[in-house]
Amino acid sequence: MTFDSAAELYQQARPDYPDELYDAVVGAAGLNSRARLLEVGCATGKATLPLARRGFRITCVEPGRALAELARANLADFPQVEVVDGTFEDLDASTQPAYDLVVAATSWHWIDPAVRYRRAWELLRPGGHLAFWSATHVFPAGGDAIFHDLQVVYNEIGEGLREDVPRPAPGELPEQREEIESSGLFDTVLVRHFDWELDYDADGYLRLLDTFSGHIAMQRWQRDRLHSEVRRLLAEREDGRLRRGWGAVLHVARRRDA
Structure with missing residues (x-):
C-alpha cells in the first residue's frame, strides 16, 4: 500500500x-478487437492506456484507492474500461465473465504465489492467456557509473544491497518459465526480453525513486541524505543528467484444459 x-x-x-511489448502480447495471445481483458493491479493505468487505445474491453482491479481514482481519471475517455476497487486474490470467478487475457504489469510479483496462477486460471476462458512482466533496473556494459557511486550512500544509510545481489545486464533478467509450467495450469507461449534506456535530471530521478516501495518506507533522514547525494553528483556533470537502463521480461502463457 506504500504505492497508494x-x-x-x-x-x-x-x-x-x-510499444513493441504490447504488440507482442496481442500477437502471442491472439487477441482480436472483441477481446475482454482483466488487469491485475493497474495502479494509475500506465499499462492500461496502451491496451485501451487498441479497443479492448478491460476490467482493472486495484487495491489502492488513490491509485484507482487516478486510474479512472486517466482512463475517462475509454468507456469500455472499468476500474474496480479490490484485490485480485479476492475476485470471485463465479461473478466475473470469462476473460480472454489476464495481464499484470509490474504487479504479478506482489500477488500471493500460492493463489495467483489458480485464480488466473479460474478467471480465463478455455484457451485464454496470462501475460505478465515487470520493469526493473538493468546495467548495460559501459552504463552510467553513478549507480556504483550511489551504493556508497545506500550502504551508509543502511539500505545497501548485499554483495551477492546480481546486477543484471540487458537480456539477463531471470525468466519464470519453470514457475509457469510447474503450476500445472499453463503452458508457456512466449518469453521475450525488452530493454531500453531513459535520461533523468535530478528532479526527475528523485521523483522516480520516491515511487519505489523501499524508498517510500525510508526514514526522512535516509531519504534526505540520498537525495542530497544524487543532486551533488549530478551537479558535477555538464548536462546534469544520468542514464538508467530498464529491462522487462514478458511472459505469455496459455491456459491448460481442465
Whole structure:
C-alpha cells in the first residue's frame, strides 16, 4: 500500500513500457478487437492506456484507492474500461465473465504465489492467456557509473544491497518459465526480453525513486541524505543528467484444459 501514498508521483515518474511489448502480447495471445481483458493491479493505468487505445474491453482491479481514482481519471475517455476497487486474490470467478487475457504489469510479483496462477486460471476462458512482466533496473556494459557511486550512500544509510545481489545486464533478467509450467495450469507461449534506456535530471530521478516501495518506507533522514547525494553528483556533470537502463521480461502463457 506504500504505492497508494505516491499515486500522483507514480503516474508522472514511472516509465512507459515499449510499444513493441504490447504488440507482442496481442500477437502471442491472439487477441482480436472483441477481446475482454482483466488487469491485475493497474495502479494509475500506465499499462492500461496502451491496451485501451487498441479497443479492448478491460476490467482493472486495484487495491489502492488513490491509485484507482487516478486510474479512472486517466482512463475517462475509454468507456469500455472499468476500474474496480479490490484485490485480485479476492475476485470471485463465479461473478466475473470469462476473460480472454489476464495481464499484470509490474504487479504479478506482489500477488500471493500460492493463489495467483489458480485464480488466473479460474478467471480465463478455455484457451485464454496470462501475460505478465515487470520493469526493473538493468546495467548495460559501459552504463552510467553513478549507480556504483550511489551504493556508497545506500550502504551508509543502511539500505545497501548485499554483495551477492546480481546486477543484471540487458537480456539477463531471470525468466519464470519453470514457475509457469510447474503450476500445472499453463503452458508457456512466449518469453521475450525488452530493454531500453531513459535520461533523468535530478528532479526527475528523485521523483522516480520516491515511487519505489523501499524508498517510500525510508526514514526522512535516509531519504534526505540520498537525495542530497544524487543532486551533488549530478551537479558535477555538464548536462546534469544520468542514464538508467530498464529491462522487462514478458511472459505469455496459455491456459491448460481442465
